[in-house]
Structure formats: C-alpha cells, structure tokens
Amino acid sequence: MKTSSLFAGILLALFLAGPVAAKSRNVTDPDAPRSLPAEGPVSVDWTDPAQFSDIRYSGNRWEAQRGNWVEQLAQHLQKSAAKKLPSGEKLQVTITDIKRAGQYEPWRGPNLQNTRFVREIYPPRVSLTFKHTDAQGNVIDQGERKLVDSGFLMGNSMFGDSDPLRYEKGLLDDWLRKELKPKTELSAR
Template identity: 60%
Template sequence: MKTPITAALVLACLLAAGTAHARPGNNVADPQAARALPADGPVQVQWNDPSGFAELRQSRNRWEAQRGDWVVKLAEHLRKQAARELPGDQQLAVTLTDIKRAGDYEPWHGTRLDDVRFMRDIYPPRISLQFTLTDAQGQVIDQGERKLVDNAYLYGPTRLSDTDPLRYEKRLLDDWLRRELRQDRSTAGL
C-alpha cells in the first residue's frame, strides 16, 4: 500500500521539478519577464512586449520562436557595443519596438525539423527601434525611429566558426551603431 503512494509522491515531485524550469527567462512573451535591462552606464535598453514582435506574430512555430532569452541577449549586445562606440560624455536610450529574426521555421519539412530555423534570403533579420542620444547636460543630440533590415545577411562577412544563433541580428545592430554614432556625420540621422 505504501509503494503506490510513494511512487505517486515521487512522480508529483518530479513533475513539479520539471515545471520549475519552464518559468520566466525561457519564454520571451512571459508577462512577468523584464522589459528592460537594469540601469547601468550610459546606455539604456528596453523593449516592447515581445508577444507583439513580428518574430512571434508571423512565426510558423510560435512555441519555438518564443523560447529562450534572445531579446535580453540582443539588448545586452546592443548595450555593450553602444558603450564602445559612444563618446564618453553622451548617453543613449534605445527601445526595441519590433524584431523579426533571420530565418524562419518551415513546418512542411516534417515534424523532425519543426524546431529548425531555415536561413534563406527571403527571411532577412529586421529590427525596429526608437532612440534618443543626449550629451552630458541632457540636451538631445539626435533622436528618431529606425527600421533596420539586412536583405543580404547571408552574403555578409561571417566566420564559419560563428555558431551564435543571433549573429545576424547582432551584426545588424552593430552596423546601425557604427552609422548612427560615427563622429564625422554632418547632419543628424545619417
């Protein structure tokens, strides 16, 4: 009599432990997940609710598209790279308003490939963002909205050893930062 009860108790504990891993951080659309990086340094990055991002709205495998912490990783990369490019007395605030990652799921290949992201030129990375660049006194130097896209993402410079699943989106952000923060631009927004 004790064996079935013990087995049921062990099974219940295992199920509870298994669901503990499926908490915020594993789902970018979780309503309890953070929507900004903690304030730290001259670059602040926040983002809109990822459930409204094209990556989730247009995905052929929404469950797989919302897995992971890819929004946070992109925000952290943006902060790190912007801090390198930004002159010491300036501050940058960025809001990621939409993201469509490079590649897409193609369910017609069968269930064994449901979680495989196919990289084709018809699925370029796209990132929309709003930004404000200010000087040391808080005066606005530049601000605006940008819609970034890299239609030639498959043909750009990528090391064969680069296995980062966000390499195309990170390169898109890096290119934007170099253009936006370059010192020799003659007018805002060029």
Template identity: 55%
Template structure:
C-alpha cells in the first residue's frame, strides 16, 4: 500500500536534512580525516599532534572509548577563545598541543562497564603544548613549552567552566594557563 504524500514528504525532508547537515561529530579522533588544526578565523592558531600518540589513548584501559568523540577539537576551540580574549591589538598566538591526558580513566571490572570514565584524584588532567606569541609587527615576544596539570583538580571550585561539561577539568587547565602566562598582570 502506498504511503500518503505527507508522510513521503516528511521522510524525504528528514533524509535531506541529515544529508545537508554536514559531517557528523568525529567518531574517532585518530581517523585519518580528523583535522589536526582549527581553521584560523582570529588571532589564535591552534594545531595538534596526531591524537593516536596522546597519553589519553596510548595508556587508556579502553582505547576504543578514549578515541571517541570530538574532544581534541573542543579543547582546541576553548583554547583559541580564551587566548583570543587576552591578546592585545594586532597580536597573534600560535599553539601546538603535543599531548593530552584527560581527567579520569576507564576502570574495567569495577562493577560497571569499561565504557564509563571514572574521575578520581589519581587521574589528573594534563596538557602539553608549545606556543609562540607575536606582537603586531610579527616579532616573537614570548613562547616556549608548557605542561599544564592540576593535581588538586577535584578539590577546586566550579570556576568558569560548567559542571556538566565532560571537558571541564581540561578547560580549567587552559583557563589557568591563559590567566597566568598570557593575560599577565592587570589583564
């Protein structure tokens, strides 16, 4: 029996909406098609090494779950936004994220599936990066390598990042670094 025209139109419209919506969230941050940098649309350029070499994936107890999602790009976007807010007129910042270890880990056999990230103080977040800051004339005025970590990350207050954000601990590391190293006194 043929479907009524309004149901056919609804099905076709739904399929078309999904097709035009663009690429879905990356299923695996180690995919060959996964980007290795943000498109630069401001004063901050953020790139990253191959996530398959990140501690988060290499040392995970569940590498499949550790690779899932779009978390690398989410962290990079947060970095670009926060750093862009503190740069002076004409300044540029280039950042390469060289390693990430997210807060928590997967604990197989602990009475829950091994697909659940358990956040404990023994699994602090860490981000390694290198950066160079350029003045309006293009001269490098600051730069270096940083290892961002917070061993007391669970004892700290909420801060600027939402408690429902699964990357809140990593984003707080970035916020602290931007305040400490980039904003400087009086900013």
C-alpha cells in the first residue's frame, strides 16, 4: 500500500509540475534572448520584438508573439551567412523589424482568430542593419536594408515545406546571396 501511494504522489507531483515546465515562451518575454551566442564569423542580434511590425500590426498580438520565431530566424541567418561568407571575413547583423508573411484576420470570426492567412498582399518583410568586414577588420560594406518579397508565393514557392518561417528564411537567403557575392562576380558587371 505504501509504495502505491508513494507512486501516486510522485505521479501527482509530475502532473502538477508539467504545465509549469511546459510554459510556452513569447518573443516579447523580458528574459528572452536578444542575441545569439557569438560563434564563428557571424553575429546576429535584434531589437525589442514587441516593437516589430508583426506584433504591433498583427490583428492578433497574443498569437503573433507566441514562440521563439525571432530566435529561429536569427539562427537561420547565422548558419546561412557562415556558409556563404569567405574565410576570414565577418558579418554583424542587427534585425530591427520583422513582418512575417500572412496576417491574422479577426473579422473572420472567433473560430479563425488564431489563423494566419498567407496571401500576396501580406508579404514577408525584414529590416536590418549590417557590417561586413574583411580578415583585417576593414569594412567591406555596411548599411541598412529593408527586405521585402512581394512575389513570395510565386516562383520557388517551396511546395511541401511545412516550416512556418519558410518565406522569411527565403527572404534572408536571397539577401545573403545578393550581399555576399564573390568579388569576381561584382567586378564583372
């Protein structure tokens, strides 16, 4: 009897502790990171996500801030840039605004209030500042970019891809392809 009541007590404690450990994180949480750990030649940080267009103009602020999508986009940017960056060069990026593809349309009623509708009129947008340096620390390029892909549903639309951030990641990959072109391609123009 004692072992069964002890076992029941342990199960009850685990059951009660479960929801606390499984609390979903919001990108606007004060304890959420605002940068990725400095690893390799690419550093990525971001401003306060509570000020990002995706949250401020979402139509459903509570749903828009759920998860850690800012950090996931930053990780994708860091990995993709590290693959394209020539040896010895460094890239520092600060993400200043994100508007993910799609929009919540609350006028569709309570059954669809948490659904993001992806249409051509809601393209992904990312604003960032960056600094690209060579192996000696000389600035190759720096500035601000406002990225938008108004044709994100056409062309290489990534059919079958279930990643909810596929359009934003594609937008960042396009920017990196253009920004980090080898010098031979730039001088051939």
